[in-house]
Amino acid sequence: MSSVRVLVGTRKGAFVLSADAKRDRWDISGPHFAGWEIYHVKGSPADPNRLYASQSSGWYGQMMQRSNDGGKTWEPVGNKFVYDGVPGTHQWYDGTPHPWEFKRVWHLEPSLTDPDTVYAGIEDAAIFRSTDGGQTWGELPGLRGHGSGPHWQPGAGGMCLHTIILDPGNPARIFIAISAAGAFRTDDAGATWRPINQGLRSQTIPDPTAEVGHCVHHVAMHPSRPGVLFMQKHWDVMRSDNAGDSWQEVSGNLPTDFGFVIDVHAHEPETIYVVPITSDSLHFPPEGKLRVYRSRTGGNEWEGLTKGLPQSDCYVNVFRDAMAVDSLDACGVYFGTSGGQVYASADAGDNWSPIVRDFPPVLSVEVQTLP
């Protein structure tokens, strides 16, 4: 019988939540790496028992962990992230030059085909790759080196590379996104990159339609249609039908188009999910009502999903990597909150219930669907 494994990264450790296909009774293991910030945990599509975790601390820096048994046991692997060449400077919040400095790994993206190959998105923004199971890491320097790097600025959470999407139909194509530089794409396996931000408008930068400088919060793709991308920007929900060459706003009737997460239904490529957040200065749901919004039309027409979610006095946030879907039938949807809840829906969002209510603030949620 199929099962699911939900991998949760929190401010104080990692947790693994497991259930059978009914998804109504959960076993919880953890905290793993108790006391450490776990920005992301993700499993290899090529070997579901191979997991990678980013473990960090303001005191002791970055650790990387690897599991070969689905998260039961872990071993530390390489944590040496050194920029290629002389890293130079990017812009600081006030526009002055600031040296590129490694701070932490935000996102891990295991290869679709090789359990030992994994990409890491880091702060200050760069993409690294390991081909030996995380023991050693090397930068793909073409991203920072493509020319605009000295003009990138951090978002409020730091200058993080938080999204990495591997194109299942084209191994040479990778999409990434950086807050607050924007989205980029490589078509030559990371050697060269170009910004893909045409159509984005950001009133918070001097030139609202600049080639770079947009605060992209997250990007999602359905694997069956890798040319179609969905983006939750600082403000605005966007879609692209040409692999990011251009974008159109699809915020439609959302109560607010500010937010962090965005994801796509596992079986319906035009069904997408966001969690609207009031504004950039009020990081909680409008009216204190936690609502997931679903569009079955690829954007523009949205319906609020509320059953089982708190509809009063709720002032949590949902961070950018804290939503995921399983591929069971019906599609399961999961998200975690800054208040420590992990909510699950086993029916594509119609009904929700908390798996846990009292975790530390949830930084990331990933799901593995196991045979």
Added chain:
Amino acid sequence: MIRVVLPAHLRTIARVDGEVQLDVEGQATQRSVLDALEARYPALRGTLRDHVTQQRRPFVRFFACEQDLSHEPPDAPLPDAVASGAEPFLVVGAIAGG
């Protein structure tokens, strides 16, 4: 023999309980002690000092014999009591946050 006391999180990383005891070749200095510590427990590399610059991480402090040695040069000799094993070399996570 040098005695080293690690903070709790780094004991977990190194998978040790209590003090660590190290044989250090040559003069006992911060650098030689940390080199020996990292050689014994490679998972600690990068947690105490930067991989490349070898600078102490800002929120890591080194105490011994009731002194703060954090700002001593890395090649300065450690106190005799540390070198002899009479006193431990304390790695401390700075008190920060709430």
